[in-house]
Amino acid sequence: MALVKYNNNSISAVTSAAAIPSGALVPIKTLTASSSSTLSFVHGSSDVVLDSTYPVYVFKFIDIHPSVDAGNLEFNMSVDSGSNYNVAKTTTSFYGYQTENGASTAVAYDTNLDLAQGTGFQKLLENVGTDNDQCGTGTLIIFNPSSDTFVKHFMFTGIRNGAYEYAVNYYIAGYGNTTSAVNAIRFRMHSGNIDAGKIKLYGIKDS
Numbered sequence: 001m002a003l004v005k006y007n008n009n010s011i012s013a014v015t016s017a018a019a020i021p022s023g024a025l026v027p028i029k030t031l032t033a034s035s036s037s038t039l040s041f042v043h044g045s046s047d048v049v050l051d052s053t054y055p056v057y058v059f060k061f062i063d064i065h066p067s068v069d070a071g072n073l074e075f076n077m078s079v080d081s082g083s084n085y086n087v088a089k090t091t092t093s094f095y096g097y098q099t100e101n102g103a104s105t106a107v108a109y110d111t112n113l114d115l116a117q118g119t120g121f122q123k124l125l126e127n128v129g130t131d132n133d134q135c136g137t138g139t140l141i142i143f144n145p146s147s148d149t150f151v152k153h154f155m156f157t158g159i160r161n162g163a164y165e166y167a168v169n170y171y172i173a174g175y176g177n178t179t180s181a182v183n184a185i186r187f188r189m190h191s192g193n194i195d196a197g198k199i200k201l202y203g204i205k206d207s
Contacts, residue, residue, distance in 0.1 A: 025058070028201045033194035035067060041201050042082045043183040050183055052146040054203030059140040059185070061124075061158065061199055068192030069130045070163035074121035075140065077152065077176050078184035085186045086119040087152070091174030100165045113172060121188065125170060129162025135197065136160035138170070145182035152176035 029048050031039045041059075043050035050057060064073055076085035093113035098105045113123045125136040138158020145152050156172040176182060187199060 024205045026054070026203045026205060028057075028203055030198055030200045033064070033197045033199075036194045038186050038188045039194060039199050040082060040184060040186040041199075042078075044081070048201065049203060050145060050185070050201075051181070055144050055206050056204040057142045057145060058202040058204060059142075059187075059199055060202070061136065061138045061140070062197060063135040063137065064125070064128065064197035064199075065135045065195045066128050066130055066189045066192055067195040068189065070127040071130070071192060072123050072190040073125040073128065073136055073187065073194075074123050074190055075185060075187045076121045077145075077178075077182045078186070079178055079180040079182055080184075082184040082186070085121070085184070087176040087178050087182065088117045088119050089115045089122055089174055089176050090117055091115045091122055091172060093170065093172040095168050095170045097166045097168040100167075110170075113170070115174070117177060121190070122172070122174070123190070124156050124172060125158050125160045126168070127163040127166075128160045130195070131162070134160075134162040136162070142182070142185070148179055148181055150179065152178065152182050 029041060033039060041048045041050060077087040078085045091114050093110045094108060095110050096107040115122060128136040136158060138156060140154060140156045142152060142154045153175045159169045161167050
């Protein structure tokens with residue numbers, strides 16, 4: 001097989017090349033908690049995009065730390081730009097856990113985390129601790145929130161360490177039972193504030 005040798009002249013003769021594809025995950029907004037009662041992403045407010053621009057939206061939770069021990073991180077959706085967060089939701093949840101000393105492990109369905117057409121806030125992480133080394137993290141994916149035809153499916157997976165010295169991995173899925181466009185999402189602790197941490201919003205480009 002003959003060797004092909006390239007030099008500066010042959011490289012300079014190239015007139016075009018395929019474009020390098022940009023990433024499909026587009027950063028939209030980061031909210032940083034500082035003793036915050038709520039963190040809300042409202043379309044059209046503070047550079048937040050939550051409409052038909054993207055078919056899928058992703059929230060990343062980074063080192064969420066509550067002000068009250070055994071805090072539960074929750075979320076709800078709004079169809080009226082944040083005037084009300086009360087979309088009816090049907091959800092299902094299970095978790096796996098292990099204690100720090102390895103004495104107790106389990107995989108179980110968690111009825112404390114599911115809703116049956118409930119309009120209240122959906123729990124995502126339970127019992128996050130307030131010790132300096134305790135926090136919760138995770139990812140929430142919401143599909144086509146701007147649809148005026150279909151309900152709004154979502155999935156969450158996350159892990160927390162904290163109260164009771166457990167590492168717990170949560171899996172939650174369900175849907176917001178509305179065919180109106182969801183244009184705002186709110187996060188909070190069930191008690192007290194989000195003492196620290198970040199929530200990042202991304203859009204996923206259509207194919």
